[in-house]
Amino acid sequence: MRRALLYALLAMAAATFIYPFLWMAATTFKPATEVGTLSLIPDHPTFENYRVMWSRARVGRALLNSLLVATVNTTAVLVFGSITAYALARLSFPGRGLLLGASLAALLVPGQLTLIPTYALMVQLGWVDTYAALIVPYLFNVTGILILRQFFLQVPRSLIDAARLDGMGELRIIFTVFWPLAGPPLAMVGLFVFMGSWNEVLWPLLVIREEGLMTLPQLLTVFRMGGAAGPGGLAVQLAAAMVLVVPVVVAYLFLQRWFIESMTGTGLKG
């Protein structure tokens, strides 16, 4: 009996979290007259909202931009991050301790503090409205480097020694000895960097003005701000939101464990 109550409560809680998404999805398929109803199945489903969205704003372009920026950022973080993490973990060089300390300190700095100066820097470099502004500040991810370093510390030293004796150079060692072993941490870091980049909205708002270069989350907010009012307008905005959110939700359905683990780093079991 208590079990049934528990499940009922859990179901209600879960519904609170899931229902809004379902409602949003349903609304995007509703004609203007039906928007605002609670039903999850439209009486007269239509693609009109999507059509308007596609014609009103360059959603396809924004999607591509998001994809480009997220992919480049993730690849850069994983590749450069691995190289840096290896050096910090396994090579001794002057200034290593300092670099490590600076990394930890960098984690403590709140983002708002450096927001304006970083923007000013972009202006000074002439990078406003360029891909460079979206990519360069994210080439290295401190958290990712620290996570990879932690993992690399656990690879036995003798493996590196053997590789050196076999004649491998440092880069070779990183990518042919460490990487095959580092699947899980690379996936974790890769996932949270990719998601972070995909979802990021504040920074693009600052440095990108030109619609053709906007990322999708940014386009959404701009669209929303200047979008048409009224029920029809609402459905169109939601349609744009769907484009951003559906890939994430689909990936999430299959990779929940990975998403949760990479964002919370809690070492979940089951």
Next chain:
Amino acid sequence: MRAEARSGLLLAGPYAAFLLVFNVYTMLFAVALVFMDWDLVTPPRFAGVENVRLLAVDDRFWRAIGNTLFFLAMHLPVQIVVALALALALDRPLALRSFWRAAFFLPVVISGAVVTILWGAVYATDVGLLNTMLHRVGIAPVPWLTHPDVALPALAAMFTWRNVGFYVVIYLAGLQYVPRSCYEAISLEGATPWQRFRYVTLPSLKPQTILVVTLSTINAFQIFIEPYVMTGGGPLRRTLTVVLYMYRQAFSYQKMGYAATIGLALAVIIFIVLAVQRRLIGKAEES
């Protein structure tokens, strides 16, 4: 090793350069900006402590701080209670356990932009989800985002919805480390479930609670996109947040120096609030 040191410097060099530019330089620049009046176009003008002086008496800034503290006061307790309750509910062999957990965590993986648009639709006065539901049971539509007294709590509720899943996971992980033997020991003493919770579970979860409080506080002070999109900081500046204000100063009024001052002040205030919270938690522990 000489060769090793050379390799190390070479491989770690780019990262060091990156930190230097995007962390050290920007931080120094941030402090420097505080003393300048600059619009990024004309040459900067040295302004001494003018920015700080202005900030100290700036109504809007302090209103924004007040909004955030009020926001925290509404959001944090609810967040902790709900996250804890859900985590406790999930901390047992359960059918579909991963499903429940995934459901609660879902909003966390979604972009802030989507959350704001979604909840913009939920809170919309005319065809919004909530008002439609209320209409069904005969309640008049509530101006969720347009009434000065309702807007901020509405945002707080949305914020809780968005983030609770994250803390459910944090608490769940913490619960797995509570030693079963402690539960057994206290049960043998005849403790009620409430007592068990109060004397074993809750104290064991202290690190997680500290984490929840710290992260939520930092997040609360950093809110930008939600008020920016949904309310524009209104009505009557009741949902103005500090970052939003900073953004306006920088991009609507081109006052980079003043905006940087706001940023610095915010960092200091966050630090103070976190320190106070630490102190309070320590006191609560002793009592």
Next chain:
Amino acid sequence: MATVSFEGVRKDFGPTTVVHDFDLQVADGELVVLVGGSGSGKSTTLRMLAGLEDVSAGVVRIGGRDVTALPPRDRDVAMVFQDYALYPHLTARDNIALGLRLRKIPPAEIDRRVGWAADVLGLGALMDRKPKQLSGGQRQRVAMGRAMVREPAVFLFDEPLSNLDAQLRGQMRGEIARLQRRLGTTTLYVTHDQVEAMTLADRLVILDGGRVQQIGAPLQVYQRPANRFVAGFIGTPPMNFIEGALGPIAAGVGAWGIRPEDVTLVAAGTPDAVTAEVALVELLGAQAHLHLDAGQHRLIVVVPGGAAPGKGAVVHLHLDPARVHRFDAAGNAVPRAD
């Protein structure tokens, strides 16, 4: 000629010196064992030869060539590690072949060498398995294969058998010895196990605290230990050290020592016999180790297993003065007059 020489080699880690002034000449084809306890500097010395550690002072030569400043890959050495250091994601075959591939040896030659190593080591059926599918002994053989195919000037072994169980260790010991004789490659072998050291070595280098205690052939080191440390380190059960006089043996400046196998049981009433009571009997089968109390002295004596008295029995010991090792105040052996 793959000779190895260490000339005045020293290693410092910051202010601490872990290897002091190490001199050693190794002949071509010789198997030299570096033996000592933890922290004795033996592994560090080996790694300096490999190029995995920098040399703080001194010169290292291989085949007469000064390799002190060369990186590991240019020294023509191959190493077998205590934890095998096999690449986990490669098969045994690829593990063995990798070093050759990186050196751009032609594929036909690689196959030949890998095949040969597999034969010699009996790895045939296992070549396509990954390390985690192999037992400890098998992994060790793959590690040896990897070293062998390089046909290096010098083999280096860093405690390769420490992770194996006792029985396997004995077996592998024999295989390594046979392999080395067959290939004739100069070998430096590090271990803390003095049984391994004694059975494998052409010559032993005994280290303690980063300093060489003695260099010599096993029998020589056993019969004429240079100091108290060596005397007590080499030999199982360890040498008995006595302070003062016992039976016919007079007291010396420091302690004197006599090996357990040099003390014999005699009948009661034999002249100069020492009386002792058996405190503990360790029966090993062919031998028994008797732990004895003789007055305030404790001794271990080795007797044939079948003739072991029981606990509490009173026995009579004959200590042969000719077998006594004497040491001076500094612990150095006082040479005997024979």
